[in-house]
Amino acid sequence: MKHISIHWFRKGLRLHDNPALLAAMTDCHKLYPIFILDPWFPKNMRVSVNRWRFLVESLRDLDESLQKLNSRVIAENNGKVPLTYVRLQTLLAALGPPKRPMPAPTLENLKDCCTPCKDNHDAEYGIPTLEELGQDPEQAGPRLYPGGESEALCRLDLHMNRTAWVCNFQKPQTEPNSLSPSTTVLSPYIKFGCLSVRTFWWRLAEIYQGRKHSSPPVSLHGQLLWREFFYTAGAGIPNFNKMEGNPVCVQVDWDDNPEHLRAWSEGRTGYPFIDAIMTQLRTEGWIHHLARHAVACFLTRGDLWISWEQGQKVFEELLLDADWSLNAGNWQWLSASAFFHQFFRVYSPVAFGKKTDRGGEYIKKYLPCLQKFPAEYIYEPWKAPRSVQEQAGCVIGRDYPKPIVVHEVVSKRNVERMKAAYTRRSASTTAQLEGGGGKKGARRKTPAGPSVAELLTKKPKTKSS
DNA sequence: AAAAGCGTTGAGACG
DNA sequence: GCGTCTCAACGCTTT
Numbered sequence: 293m294k295h296i297s298i299h300w301f302r303k304g305l306r307l308h309d310n311p312a313l314l315a316a317m318t319d320c321h322k323l324y325p326i327f328i329l330d331p332w333f334p335k336n337m338r339v340s341v342n343r344w345r346f347l348v349e350s351l352r353d354l355d356e357s358l359q360k361l362n363s364r365v366i367a368e369n370n371g372k373v374p375l376t377y378v379r380l381q382t383l384l385a386a387l388g389p390p391k392r393p394m395p396a397p398t399l400e401n402l403k404d405c406c407t408p409c410k411d412n413h414d415a416e417y418g419i420p421t422l423e424e425l426g427q428d429p430e431q432a433g434p435r436l437y438p439g440g441e442s443e444a445l446c447r448l449d450l451h452m453n454r455t456a457w458v459c460n461f462q463k464p465q466t467e468p469n470s471l472s473p474s475t476t477v478l479s480p481y482i483k484f485g486c487l488s489v490r491t492f493w494w495r496l497a498e499i500y501q502g503r504k505h506s507s508p509p510v511s512l513h514g515q516l517l518w519r520e521f522f523y524t525a526g527a528g529i530p531n532f533n534k535m536e537g538n539p540v541c542v543q544v545d546w547d548d549n550p551e552h553l554r555a556w557s558e559g560r561t562g563y564p565f566i567d568a569i570m571t572q573l574r575t576e577g578w579i580h581h582l583a584r585h586a587v588a589c590f591l592t593r594g595d596l597w598i599s600w601e602q603g604q605k606v607f608e609e610l611l612l613d614a615d616w617s618l619n620a621g622n623w624q625w626l627s628a629s630a631f632f633h634q635f636f637r638v639y640s641p642v643a644f645g646k647k648t649d650r651g652g653e654y655i656k657k658y659l660p661c662l663q664k665f666p667a668e669y670i671y672e673p674w675k676a677p678r679s680v681q682e683q684a685g686c687v688i689g690r691d692y693p694k695p696i697v698v699h700e701v702v703s704k705r706n707v708e709r710m711k712a713a714y715t716r717r718s719a720s721t722t723a724q725l726e727g728g729g730g731k732k733g734a735r736r737k738t739p740a741g742p743s744v745a746e747l748l749t750k751k752p753k754t755k756s757s
Numbered sequence: 758a759a760a761a762g763c764g765t766t767g768a769g770a771c772g
Numbered sequence: 773g774c775g776t777c778t779c780a781a782c783g784c785t786t787t
Binding site: 376377462508631637647 | 787
């Protein structure tokens with residue numbers, strides 16, 4: 293019989309070697325792990341702040357360990373973080389769809405409840421202005437994506453009314469350099485929680501219902517699953533926003549080059565496609581996902597050989613939708629440090645943008661100094677004859693920078709450096725395995741009994757006839 | 758064409 | 773005959 297268990301942590305603030313906890317978990321369908329802070333205790337016992345601190349830290353650690361056990365995706369995968377999207381999809385299929393969103397509160401919910409305000413509320417506790425926050429509103433770019441739940445729900449409606457577009461949506465087919473966004477730009481609203489992911493997910497599910505529609509990873513549902521993918525990784529992988537101490541991250545000998553880093557972040561690399569994207573990022577706070585690919589590859593493994601952690605900081609500062617796990621995860625992806633390993637596939641800062649914007653309209657929008665360049669040279673203005681440059685009113689090296697690196701040269705060298713980093717990695721993991729112990733008894737055999745993690749992760753085997 | 762790693766699969770060893 | 777483990781081969785990877 294399945295039952296409900298309460299495990300009362302008194303002493304024994306640990307998971308390991310805790311028979312009572314294991315017993316409590318066995319065959320139960322609900323478990324309440326509790327600790328009682330007796331109010332009598334602080335009143336009647338004198339205990340130093342140091343020991344209080346020790347207790348609080350122990351409880352916090354216990355709480356984190358228990359939560360980790362309960363993180364369902366990871367638990368579903370036998371405690372291992374899923375490292376591929378396909379793997380995550382299988383796990384999610386077993387977990388089922390997310391819960392339905394809650395309805396917004398109405399007046400009815402507030403019937404017997406008042407929200408008291410003091411007379412000086414607005415002056416003392418009102419929402420501060422940008423000036424009061426030490427920011428200069430003059431520095432802000434065009435207000436393309438106003439904040440707030442109301443705007444989020446409008447924007448959601450706007451896009452969800454495009455039934456065919458929603459059903460046919462395939463992310464790689466959308467354009468990184470269209471003059472207005474080719475995707476929903478709901479990400480800032482999701483990042484701030486102005487839009488509930490569950491609300492978005494179920495709206496899509498309703499639209500998909502009974503219609504032919506695209507699928508993950510490229511569909512709109514698929515985009516939300518990417519978020520789950522990186523959230524899961526961020527929750528389960530230590531030091532996820534760093535290279536050092538991050539077990540899934542290839543250790544690369546990135547260069548330290550403050551000048552190149554600044555040129556990249558300020559949009560002065562001399563590659564118009566890259567500089568236009570970085571300008572859009574700085575002024576508008578949002579760029580298309582594939583545009584992020586292009587500039588991230590350029591900064592790291594493609595051209596400048598600068599650490600993805602530096603790029604991560606710049607995105608963290610400038611993106612409206614900067615989100616810890618997604619930012620760290622995607623930077624690792626694009627730098628071929630984790631998740632993505634085909635480092636020999638390098639984005640061309642010239643060819644990539646041309647595919648969807650032959651005439652370079654996007655470049656001209658964000659880099660007005662190149663406006664008069666003929667389309668032929670807009671992606672590589674340094675190749676234009678001097679006379680063409682002068683006619684365009686923009687001489688390369690004077691009015692717009694020369695390329696800070698030669699892509700064809702550095703990208704080849706970087707692929708080799710990447711290869712070397714991967715070789716070092718596989719060499720070190722082999723060494724780890726071989727150095728792990730003697731030949732006999734070196735392998736870890738199954739422990740005597742089920743562990744806490746196993747008890748929580750083990751699924752009853754369902755055999756349908 | 759060929760680079761890399763993850764995860765699955767199937768074969769075989771082992772107890 | 774069965775479960776468990778290991779290994780190599782193979783397909784896949786959001787352009």
